[in-house]
Amino acid sequence: MAQQNNAAARFDTAQEKAKTLTEALPWIQQFRGKIMVFKYGGNAMISEDLRAAFAEDMVFLRTIGICPVVVHGGGPQITAMLDKLGIESEFRGGLRYTTPEAMDVVRMVLTGQVARELVSHINRHGPFAVAMSGEDGGLLRARRITAQVDGVETDLGLVGEVVGVNTTAITSMIEAGKIPVISSIAPEIHDREKHPDHHHGLAGLTGEILNVNADTAAAAVAAALGAEKLVVLTDVEGLYANWPDRNSLISSLTVSELREMMPSLVSGMIPKMGACLQAVEQGVPRASIVDGRLPHSPLLEIFTDTGIGTQLTPDGLTEGAWKHPEADYRVQPVTY
Numbered sequence: 001m002a003q004q005n006n007a008a009a010r011f012d013t014a015q016e017k018a019k020t021l022t023e024a025l026p027w028i029q030q031f032r033g034k035i036m037v038f039k040y041g042g043n044a045m046i047s048e049d050l051r052a053a054f055a056e057d058m059v060f061l062r063t064i065g066i067c068p069v070v071v072h073g074g075g076p077q078i079t080a081m082l083d084k085l086g087i088e089s090e091f092r093g094g095l096r097y098t099t100p101e102a103m104d105v106v107r108m109v110l111t112g113q114v115a116r117e118l119v120s121h122i123n124r125h126g127p128f129a130v131a132m133s134g135e136d137g138g139l140l141r142a143r144r145i146t147a148q149v150d151g152v153e154t155d156l157g158l159v160g161e162v163v164g165v166n167t168t169a170i171t172s173m174i175e176a177g178k179i180p181v182i183s184s185i186a187p188e189i190h191d192r193e194k195h196p197d198h199h200h201g202l203a204g205l206t207g208e209i210l211n212v213n214a215d216t217a218a219a220a221v222a223a224a225l226g227a228e229k230l231v232v233l234t235d236v237e238g239l240y241a242n243w244p245d246r247n248s249l250i251s252s253l254t255v256s257e258l259r260e261m262m263p264s265l266v267s268g269m270i271p272k273m274g275a276c277l278q279a280v281e282q283g284v285p286r287a288s289i290v291d292g293r294l295p296h297s298p299l300l301e302i303f304t305d306t307g308i309g310t311q312l313t314p315d316g317l318t319e320g321a322w323k324h325p326e327a328d329y330r331v332q333p334v335t336y
């Protein structure tokens with residue numbers, strides 16, 4: 001009798017697994033050959049198991065013909081190294097005030113530590129991951145920005161926002177079957193309006209490297225690539241309408257609904273939702289915030305009918321009917 005029960009339970013489990021796989025089928029068909037950008041934040045990299053699960057998910061996607069691109073952060077790791085070295089650092093309006101001394105650490109931690117670890121995890125499954133900093137192959141270009149703190153324009157030092165993406169540098173990697181792993185630092189582009197007399201060579205760069213918030217870098221990369229989806233992994237289940245009321249998780253919202261909410265958002269959610277908004281307004285049809293503390297959250301978000309977390313879509317989107325406004329990206333691909 002006991003054996004029969006076991007067989008029934010095994011049958012049920014097997015049916016559940018088959019159901020999960022068949023539920024994934026339409027999503028695999030929809031996303032095959034398409035680019036998806038994953039923002040992997042420092043707060044979602046909290047354990048070895050989670051990092052391994054994230055790497056597995058990226059390799060899974062690549063293996064079934066979806067093209068993942070990873071843009072990673074590492075804020076907590078940067079802060080830990082700055083503390084260790086006794087270099088002061090502070091956040092202004094959610095962004096790190098970055099001195100030249102701190103910039104050396106940002107560059108070292110993101111490209112020398114966080115990217116290396118991610119590449120190593122992914123490549124345990126095969127030679128997929130290639131780390132690229134925004135400096136490599138002229139991948140990114142950025143312009144300096146300031147922060148608005150209590151309505152006052154505040155200096156951020158060597159901090160920028162992406163204004164150009166050399167998409168070919170990324171797509172050539174994708175075409176070669178690779179998973180690009182991009183660090184969110186970028187060479188500064190010479191501002192012709194502010195400094196018309198400066199001469200900076202053909203590429204128009206100043207020689208400075210800027211620290212870019214990884215959420216906004218991921219949004220710019222997703223928009224420039226015409227990605228099918230941006231997935232932002234973070235340390236919370238998604239966007240809550242009445243933070244911190246845990247009964248108010250939003251599963252989906254539109255651009256105009258988010259625009260209305262933006263003024264009420266606080267802390268890290270401001271740049272994060274701002275990045276999602278930027279991506280969708282620039283042609284990415286879906287941007288999701290998912291809980292990076294949940295193992296395999298990328299797969300659960302992409303391959304289940306309800307998804308997890310919070311998904312932002314353009315106003316009036318009907319699944320399957322969306323077309324990219326090809327020529328309408330504010331972040332222009334860079335051509336040489």
Ligand SMILES: Nc1ncnc2c1ncn2[C@@H]1O[C@H](COP(=O)(O)OP(=O)(O)O)[C@@H](O)[C@H]1O
Binds near residue numbers: 043235240266
């Ligand atoms: N409305 C909201 N919904 C969800 N989280 C919120 C909200 N408002 C503020 N938060 C806070 O934002 C945090 C995520 O932002 P942040 O710490 O910058 O993430 P990351 O390090 O992944 O970029 C959450 O852990 C939460 O404490």
Ligand SMILES: CC(=O)N[C@@H](CCC(=O)OP(=O)(O)O)C(=O)O
Binds near residue numbers: 184211212214
């Ligand atoms: C300008 C700015 O704030 N840059 C961020 C870059 C890293 C980042 O964004 O990491 P998370 O995604 O883990 O927060 C920083 O220095 O922390």
